Amino acid sequence: MHETAVLLIEVGALLLVLSILARIANRVGVSPIPLYLAAGLVVGEGGLIPLDASMEFFHIGSEIGVVLLLVMLGLEYSPSELVKGLKQAKYSGLWDALLNAVPGAAFALIMGWGPIAAVAFAGITWVSSSGVVAKMLRDLRRLGNRETPTILSVLVIEDLAMAFYLPIVSAIVVGEAIAQAAVTVAIAVVAVLVILFIALRFGKTISRVFSIHHLESLLIGVLGLTMLVGGISSELKVSTAVGAFLVGIAITGQVAEEAVRVLAPLRDLFATIFFVYFGIVTAPGTLVPVLLPALALAVVTMGTKVLTGYLAARASGVGVAGRWRAGFALTPRGEFSIVIAGLAATALSAGDPALAQYIVSTTTAYVLITILAGPLLARIPDTRWFKNAVRARASKPISTPAD
Amino acid sequence: MGVRIERVDLPGIGVRNDILTAGGRRISVITYRSGERDIALFDSDDPDACTESIALTDDEATTIGEILGASVTLSKITGLGDTGLGLYTEEISLPVGSGFVGRPMGDTRARTVTGSSIVAIARGGQVIPSPGPETVFEPGDVVVAVGTRKGLDALVDIIDRGPR
Numbered sequence: 001m002h003e004t005a006v007l008l009i010e011v012g013a014l015l016l017v018l019s020i021l022a023r024i025a026n027r028v029g030v031s032p033i034p035l036y037l038a039a040g041l042v043v044g045e046g047g048l049i050p051l052d053a054s055m056e057f058f059h060i061g062s063e064i065g066v067v068l069l070l071v072m073l074g075l076e077y078s079p080s081e082l083v084k085g086l087k088q089a090k091y092s093g094l095w096d097a098l099l100n101a102v103p104g105a106a107f108a109l110i111m112g113w114g115p116i117a118a119v120a121f122a123g124i125t126w127v128s129s130s131g132v133v134a135k136m137l138r139d140l141r142r143l144g145n146r147e148t149p150t151i152l153s154v155l156v157i158e159d160l161a162m163a164f165y166l167p168i169v170s171a172i173v174v175g176e177a178i179a180q181a182a183v184t185v186a187i188a189v190v191a192v193l194v195i196l197f198i199a200l201r202f203g204k205t206i207s208r209v210f211s212i213h214h215l216e217s218l219l220i221g222v223l224g225l226t227m228l229v230g231g232i233s234s235e236l237k238v239s240t241a242v243g244a245f246l247v248g249i250a251i252t253g254q255v256a257e258e259a260v261r262v263l264a265p266l267r268d269l270f271a272t273i274f275f276v277y278f279g280i281v282t283a284p285g286t287l288v289p290v291l292l293p294a295l296a297l298a299v300v301t302m303g304t305k306v307l308t309g310y311l312a313a314r315a316s317g318v319g320v321a322g323r324w325r326a327g328f329a330l331t332p333r334g335e336f337s338i339v340i341a342g343l344a345a346t347a348l349s350a351g352d353p354a355l356a357q358y359i360v361s362t363t364t365a366y367v368l369i370t371i372l373a374g375p376l377l378a379r380i381p382d383t384r385w386f387k388n389a390v391r392a393r394a395s396k397p398i399s400t401p402a403d
Numbered sequence: 404m405g406v407r408i409e410r411v412d413l414p415g416i417g418v419r420n421d422i423l424t425a426g427g428r429r430i431s432v433i434t435y436r437s438g439e440r441d442i443a444l445f446d447s448d449d450p451d452a453c454t455e456s457i458a459l460t461d462d463e464a465t466t467i468g469e470i471l472g473a474s475v476t477l478s479k480i481t482g483l484g485d486t487g488l489g490l491y492t493e494e495i496s497l498p499v500g501s502g503f504v505g506r507p508m509g510d511t512r513a514r515t516v517t518g519s520s521i522v523a524i525a526r527g528g529q530v531i532p533s534p535g536p537e538t539v540f541e542p543g544d545v546v547v548a549v550g551t552r553k554g555l556d557a558l559v560d561i562i563d564r565g566p567r
Contacts, residue, residue, distance in 0.1 A: 076415040076436070085414055134415060144419060144431040144443030144453035149411050156414045257436060322451035387449075 006053040014043060014051075018272055029139065030375060031132050033275050033334055034368050040279015041364075047284055058277045064227070065274025066342075067244040068267040069335055071226040073130060073159055074248015075256045075263075079200045082249065085156035092150070092312035093157035099304040101126040107297050116173050117359055120344035123165055124363055125301040129334025129371065130155040136375050137329060140382070147313045147322040151329050154312055162336055163192050163246065166239040169340060173347035188238045192246070195229075199250035207255040219262040222251065241339050271335070278338050278364065281345070286361040294365035302331040302370060302377070321390045325381040332374030337367050440464055466543070470496065473525040473545045493555045494525075495546045495562050502565030504544075509536030510566050517557040519550025 018039060025032035043051045051058070086093075104125030108117040133155060142148055167188030171181050199206075210218050226247045233243025251259060309327030318326065341363035348356040380386055409421040417435040424430065429445040431453065438461075443453035459467070474494070497503060503510065513519055524531045524538065525545040531538065548558055 073415075081412060081414040084412065130415070138416075141443075141453065141456040143413065143416060143433050143441065144445070144456055146451040149413060149419075152414045152416065260436070319449060319451050321449050325452070391448075 003053055007057060010051050010054040011057060014039070014054075014276070018276065022272075031135070031332070031334075031371055032272075033132065034371050036272055036275035037279040037282075037364055037368060040276040041282055041284050041287070042279075043276075044280035045283060047280075051280070055280070058273055058280060061270055061273035062277035063240070065267075065270035065272070065277075066241050066339055067226055067230045068223075068263065068270050069131075069274065070241045070244035071222070071248040072260065072263060072267050074245045075251060075260050077156060077159070077249060078252055078256070079203055079249055082156060082160055083200070085153040086160065089150070089153035089157050089312065092154055092308070092315060093161065095311055096154055096158065096308045097126060097161065099308050100301055103300050103304055104297070107293070107300075111293060111358075113355055113358065116344065116348065117355065119169055119172050120340055120359060123162075123169060123340040124333070124337040124366065125297065126165075127158045127162060127333065127336040127340075128155060128305065128330045129332050129336065130159055132332040132334045132371060132374065133329055136332070136378055140378065142325065142329075145322065145325065147309075147316075147318045147326040150313050150316045150318065151309065151326050154308070154330060158336075159245070163196070163242050164189060166242045166340070166343070167192060167237065169343055170237050170239045170347070173344045184237050187236060191233070191236055191238050192242060195243075195246040196249070199246055203250050203252040206250045207252050210251070210255050210259070212254050212258045215258065215262050218255070218258055219266075222247075222259045222263060223266070239343065274335075275338070278342065278360070281342075282361050282364045283357055286357050287365055290358060290362040291365055294362050295369060297362075298366055298369040298373070301333075302373065305330045306377075320394060321381055321387065324386070324390075325378070328374075328377040328380060331370055331377055333367055333370045337363055466499075469527065469543050470545075472528040473543075489551055490549060491552055491555055492522075492547060492549050493559065495548060495559050497540060497542070497544045497546065498563060498565075499542070501540070501542075501562070503540045503562065504542050506540060506566060507536060508534055508538045508540065511558070511561055513548065513558050513561070516561065517550060517554040519548045519554040519558045521546050521548050523547040 018036060021035040021039060022032040025035050042048050101122035104121035104123070105118040107125070108114070108121040111117075113121075133151065137143055137148055137151065168185050171184035171188055210221050212218065226244045229247045230240040230243040233246075234240040248256075306324075306327035309325075309330040310323040313323040313326035341359050345356040345360045348359070407423045409423070411419045411421065413419055413433070417433060420432045420434070422430045422432075428447070429450065431443040431445070433441040433443060433456070435441075439458065441456045441458050443456040446452045446454045473496075508521060508524075511521070513521055521534060522532070523546075524534050524540075525547065526541060527543065546562065548555060550558065
């Protein structure tokens with residue numbers, strides 16, 4: 001058969017299966033991401049039905065998926081929200097980083113994977129999945145709740161922190177000498193600050209380049225600018241994802257709203273491909289030995305996330321039940337963890353392919369566990385026994401009134 | 404007459420406006436970036452959580468807004484109170500798609516059939532006092548009528564049923 005024909009058949013068949021999986025996930029009320037990852041495992045190298053001609057397509061598609069995921073994230077936040085979030089939640093952001101990054105780094109060191117993996121795992125366990133958490137809050141009808149702004153501001157801070165963390169990871173994992181890595185990191189951080197400054201100051205001017213009256217040119221234009229800046233950022237070792245995120249922040253106002261609307265279907269498609277591709281590059285055989293460590297890591301870091309949310313909600317004066325809701329809601333990890341693992345794996349694959357594979361499969365297992373358990377845990381505070389327990393504790397005579 | 408409205412940003416999602424009622428309940432309107440909105444009611448047990456959150460379409464939101472706006476205008480008119488003479492005032496909303504829309508008020512034959520008088524029509528937050536029989540109804544009109552209990556009930560029936 002002709003190569004192109006095989007490619008079309010493979011991609012088409014896989015997309016059809018994914019669409020069915022997405023519907024099942026929606027029916028059951030879970031995120032489709034774990035199913036996409038699982039589908040990727042099946043069609044990947046060493047899977048049941050390995051793909052033949054379309055590997056390259058999925059690879060490039062997954063790169064575009066990262067770009068689109070991040071630009072949409074940036075578009076959904078306005079610069080003023082970022083600044084306000086940073087002011088309001090800087091302390092919870094700090095606890096969040098400490099409580100969740102440290103266990104990840106410690107895990108990699110205990111496993112004997114060395115400092116590079118430790119830096120990567122710090123990020124993998126640190127960042128909650130904004131996409132999954134925001135959707136979950138909507139599904140559970142909690143957007144009106146008083147702890148919700150706190151949860152969202154923690155997500156904002158994490159996403160913003162990624163703009164500085166990802167360049168650092170990309171610089172370190174490349175394995176440069178320390179002095180050179182320091183220079184790269186410095187360049188990256190300065191580049192991020194400059195783009196951020198331009199975005200905050202001249203966002204309106206940048207947005208004026210695009211017209212909201214011609215949706216086709218808006219779609220192509222925003223996509224083009226994002227890929228261009230993403231590519232340049234990648235060249236500067238700032239990481240494609242960060243470039244795309246900053247473009248999203250720079251575009252504001254009505255242009256941003258329209259851009260979100262036209263790019264959303266494209267994001268959905270390519271983000272799916274991104275998750276599938278990560279499943280594809282995970283060798284199923286290496287998944288089994290890392291399952292237990294990943295489970296342990298998931299249990300510990302979900303615990304620390306609950307603590308983060310609890311403390312953050314308490315700081316904003318939310319009651320006990322709301323603190324628990326905030327904590328459980330933050331537990332799912334997702335797209336960023338995968339982006340980080342992918343970045344580390346790509347850099348390491350030349351020097352130490354076995355380690356790269358371990359990072360990838362541990363992350364797959366870890367994300368699968370947290371993303372499946374997170375939404376289930378988030379429902380605990382809605383159960384009757386939980387409410388009764390909170391009430392019983394609150395009415396105990398010795399307990400101090402709402403600390 | 405100040406009403407406390409608390410505005411909270413929901414980064415990446417939209418804005419939440421909270422209204423604290425005199426009775427101590429909290430009602431929130433969540434406005435999404437995409438333009439949709441939800442109305443949320445709060446749990447009296449756990450003031451941080453909402454028990455109910457209802458998504459409203461554009462039309463539903465406009466209708467609720469108009470009804471609430473009209474009821475405020477009307478409560479000012481009818482604030483005179485019932486007189487104790489067996490006369491009452493009643494606010495009657497024209498049903499959606501009512502057959503009276505586009506027809507003159509005289510078609511209701513309110514005075515002739517029920518003995519009640521239509522003293523005002525509330526339209527889009529404004530009041531038309533003493534409308535004549537030639538006044539034409541528009542969608543969303545709220546009729547203010549004065550009459551006996553029986554007469555008003557009959558008028559409500561007529562307006563609900565539409566013209567013959």
